Amino acid sequence: MGDKLDFMRQELEAARAEKRYINIRTMDSPAGAWMVVDGKKVLNFCTNNYLGLANHPVLKEAAQKAVAEWGVGPAAVRTIAGTQRLHVECERRLAEFKHVESSILVQSGFCANQAAIPPLVGADRSTGAQDVIFSDRLNHASIIDGARLSGAKIVVYEHCDPADLEAKIQENLPKFRRGLVISDGVFSMDGDVAPLDKIYEVASRYDVLTMVDDAHGEGVLGQGRGIVAHFGLQGKFDVEIGTLSKAFGVMGGVVAGNSVVVDYIRQKARPNLFSSALTPADTAACMAAVDYVEAHPELVDKLWENAEYFKAGIKRLGLDTGRTQTPIVPVMLGDVKLAKDFSARLFEYGVFAMALGFPTVPQGLARIRVMNTAAHTRQDLDQGLATFEKVARELGVI
Ligand SMILES: Cc1ncc(COP(=O)(O)O)c(C=O)c1O
Numbered sequence: 001m002g003d004k005l006d007f008m009r010q011e012l013e014a015a016r017a018e019k020r021y022i023n024i025r026t027m028d029s030p031a032g033a034w035m036v037v038d039g040k041k042v043l044n045f046c047t048n049n050y051l052g053l054a055n056h057p058v059l060k061e062a063a064q065k066a067v068a069e070w071g072v073g074p075a076a077v078r079t080i081a082g083t084q085r086l087h088v089e090c091e092r093r094l095a096e097f098k099h100v101e102s103s104i105l106v107q108s109g110f111c112a113n114q115a116a117i118p119p120l121v122g123a124d125r126s127t128g129a130q131d132v133i134f135s136d137r138l139n140h141a142s143i144i145d146g147a148r149l150s151g152a153k154i155v156v157y158e159h160c161d162p163a164d165l166e167a168k169i170q171e172n173l174p175k176f177r178r179g180l181v182i183s184d185g186v187f188s189m190d191g192d193v194a195p196l197d198k199i200y201e202v203a204s205r206y207d208v209l210t211m212v213d214d215a216h217g218e219g220v221l222g223q224g225r226g227i228v229a230h231f232g233l234q235g236k237f238d239v240e241i242g243t244l245s246k247a248f249g250v251m252g253g254v255v256a257g258n259s260v261v262v263d264y265i266r267q268k269a270r271p272n273l274f275s276s277a278l279t280p281a282d283t284a285a286c287m288a289a290v291d292y293v294e295a296h297p298e299l300v301d302k303l304w305e306n307a308e309y310f311k312a313g314i315k316r317l318g319l320d321t322g323r324t325q326t327p328i329v330p331v332m333l334g335d336v337k338l339a340k341d342f343s344a345r346l347f348e349y350g351v352f353a354m355a356l357g358f359p360t361v362p363q364g365l366a367r368i369r370v371m372n373t374a375a376h377t378r379q380d381l382d383q384g385l386a387t388f389e390k391v392a393r394e395l396g397v398i
Contacts, residue, residue, distance in 0.1 A: 019336070019337065019340065025037050025038050026038055030054065030055035031044070031047045031049045031054035031055055031249070032044065032049070032052070032054070032055055032375055033052070033373065033375040033376045033377070033380050034380075035047075035352065037347075037352055040347075040350075041350070042347065042350050042351060042352040043350060043351045043352065043380055043383060043384055043387075044352045045351065045352060045353040045370040045371055045372070045384060046352050046353060046354050046369075046371060047371060047373075048216070048245070048246035048247070048371060049246075049247075049249055049371075049373050049375065050219050050220055050246060050247040050303055050327060050371075050372075050373050050374065051219050051224075051247050051248075051249065051293065051299045051300070051303060051373070051374050051375075052249075052299070052373055052374050052375030053247070053248060053249030053250075053289050053292065053293075054249035054250075055249075056249065056289075056292070058288055058292055059249060059250065059285045059288045059289055059292070060285075061288075062284045062285050062287065062288035063281035063282070063284055063285040063288075064281075065284065066086065066280040066281050066283065066284030066285075067280060067281050069280070070084060070086060070280035070284075071280060072279060072280070072281070073276070073279050073280075074276060074277040074278075074279070074280070075276070076276060076277065077272070077273060077274060077275060077276055077277065078272050078273075078277045079272060079273050082276055082277030083277065084277070084280060084283070086280055086283045086284055086287070087105055087277060087278065087283055089287065090105055090283050090284075090286055090287045090290075091103045091104060091105050091254075093287050093290050093291075094242070094254050094256060094286075094290060095256055097225065097290050097293075097294065098225065098226065098228070098229075098234070098240060098242070098256045099225070099229070099234035099235060100234070100235055100240065100256045100257055100258065101235075101257070101258045101259040101262070102256070102257065102258065102259040102261075102262035102263070103254050103255065103256035103257075103262060104254070104255045104256075104262055104265060104266050104269070104272065105252055105253070105254055105278055105283065105286070106252070106253045106254070106255065106269070106271045106272060106278070107251075107252065107253065107271060107275060107276075107277075107278055108243065108245060108251065108252060108253045109142065109213075109215045109241065109242070109243025109244075109245060109246075109253040110142040110145075110253065111253050111271040111275070112142075112213075112241045112242070112243065112253030112254060112255050112271075113140075113142040113143050113145070113146035113213065113241060113253075114142070114145065114146045114149060114269075114270065114271055115146075115253075115255055115265060115269035115270065115271045115272060116146065116211065116239050116241060116255045116265055116269065117133070117143070117146035117147055117149065117150045117152075117180070117182070117211070118146065118149050118150040118151075118268075118269075118270070119264060119265050119267075119268035119269055120150075120180055120209055120211075120238075120239070120265075121133055121150050121152040121178065121179075121180045121209070122150045122151040122152050123151040123152065124177075129176075129177040130151070130152060130153055130176055130177060131150075131152040131153070131176055131177050131178050131179065131180065132152055132153045132154075132155055132172050132173065132175075132176040132178075132179045132180075133147045133150070133152045133153070133154050133155065133179070133180050133181075133182060134155050134157055134165055134168055134169060134172075134179060134180070134181045134182070134208070135147055135154055135155070135156055135157070135182050135183075136156075136157060136159055136160065136182070136183045136184060136194065137156050137157065137158055137159045138159045138184070138187050138189070138190075139182060139183065139184050139213075140184050140188065140213060140215070142213075143182055143184070143213055147182065152176075152180070153172070153176060155168050155172050156168075159187075160183075160187075160192065160194055160195055162195055162198035162199055162201070162202050165181065165199060165202050165203075166202045166205075166206075169181075169202065169203075169206045169208065170206075173206055173208065178208070178209065179206065179208035179209065180208060180209040180210075180211060181199060181202075181203045181208055181209070181210050181211065182211045182212075182213070183196070183199055183211075183212055183213070184212075184213050184215070184216075185212050185213060185214040185215070185216065185217035185221070185226065185227035185228075186214075186215075186216035186217045186220065186221070186227065186326050186328070187216075188215070188216050188328060189330065189356060189360065189361050189367075189369070190322050190323050190324060190328070190330055191322070191323075191324030191325060191326040191327070191328030191329060191330060192322075192323045192324060192325055192326075193217075193221070193227065193230075193325045193326060194212070194227070196212060196227055196228070196230075196231045196233060196237075197231045197233065200231075200233055200236055200237065209238045209239070210236075210237045210238050210239070211237065211238060211239040211240075211241065212227060212228065212237050212239075212240055212241065213241040213242075214226040214227050214228065214240060214241065214242050215241070215242065215243040215246055216246060216326070216328065217230065217326075218242050218243070218246070218247050218248065219246070219247020219248060219293055219300065219303075220247055220300070220303065220326060220327060221326070223297055223300055224247070224293045224294075224297060224299075224300040226240075226242070228240055235258070237257070238257055238258070238261055239255060239256070239257045239261060239265075240254075240255075240256040240257060241253065241254070241255060241256075242254040242256065244282075244286040244289065247293070248286060248289035248290065248293070249285075249289055250282055250285040250286045250289055251278070251282045251286075252278045252282055252283070252286050255269070299374045300374070302374040303327055303372065303373060303374040304327065306327070306372045306373070306374065306376050306381060307326070307327035307329065307372040309378070309381055310329060310370065310372050310381050310384065310385065311324070311329050313381070313382075313385040314329060314331060314370075314385065314388060317385070317388065317389050317392060317398055318398045319331050319332075319388070319392060319397070319398065320332040322367070327371070327372040327373070328369065328370075328371060328372075329369070329370040329371075329372060330356075330367040330368070330369050330370075331353075331367055331368040331369075331370065331388070332365065332367045333366055333367055333368065333397065334364055334365065334366060335364075335366060336355070336357035336358060336366040338366070338395065338397070339355035339356070339357055339366035339367055339368060340355045340357070340366075341395060342355065342368055342391055342392075342395060342397070343355035343368055345391045345394065345395065346368070346387055346388070346391055349387045349390065349391065350387070351383075351384055351387045351388075353368050353369070353370050353384075354368065354369055355367070355368055356368075356369050370384075
């Protein structure tokens, strides 16, 4: 006789047998170009620490100062007693940085999508009216979850395909109350960039709301100001989602846009109403990160220089880097077992780079994903490339 936990045991067993079980490594040092992982010192290509800020002394000092002045937690949600002066100041800085009127800080990038989408679109049970979301096929999980949570109809358009977006809008919009187009800015599995100018053009023609999640574009594109700046569309998108956990190196999410939109979301967003505010340490470190990025454009230049060098090196080896246009470099291997063996062998030789397989990426498109950063030296990159070459030869990939 089994018990009520049997379904979990069976699923865990199946995941192990099918090599889908996620073995989580433990970091024994802060994020950086070199890290101690499971007790072993390795060259790290896994973190989203694009500008090397996650362990930066200036950010750490800001966090420590905030703890001394403000304590370790706000002990309340934003709408009750959790809005500290630090949050207000950070929101002002973030809006300024993104060249928009206003912003709201939430606990994470993931939360930002849960915060922003349900207030904008949904279904009204009393009238039966429903809204529609047009979502890129490869949008991030947090967008998909936010969209599901809203109760709006989700219509998927083909990846980075404005013509298909337009066809889907023409076909569906008349049946719904209002529409919202959502796209990732940079797609984190492939490193490609959404054609934001064309998406904006199509969305404007049909007067649907527009939203972009710039988690992997901030600190990277547009001289660090993100994808909207990259396309010269500041202030045009109704909602810009951001995260402070990647290039900015800290923790927290942001919803930015014009003041009506942000004010409306502030009133309605459940992570703002029902989950405690970001800690003083995080908030102060976020602000220090924004200041630092603004004052140090050379970090963004270094990131791109490193990324181009690494990408060229991988291509020279005869390996396929897919459709990347950013410092995210996928090394396409196809077979998931090969990708896992490749990653394990890299680790054995002192290089930490993650294998990604189904369901994170489509079947048959398994890869090793390399996250370049400004923190890597030329010597690090050469060592990384030499190790990729060695493993690729050993496994018969080249
Ligand atoms: C597009 C996108 N949105 C949101 C998130 C989540 O951000 P955070 O880690 O700050 O919750 C990520 C990160 O994985 C992402 O890639």
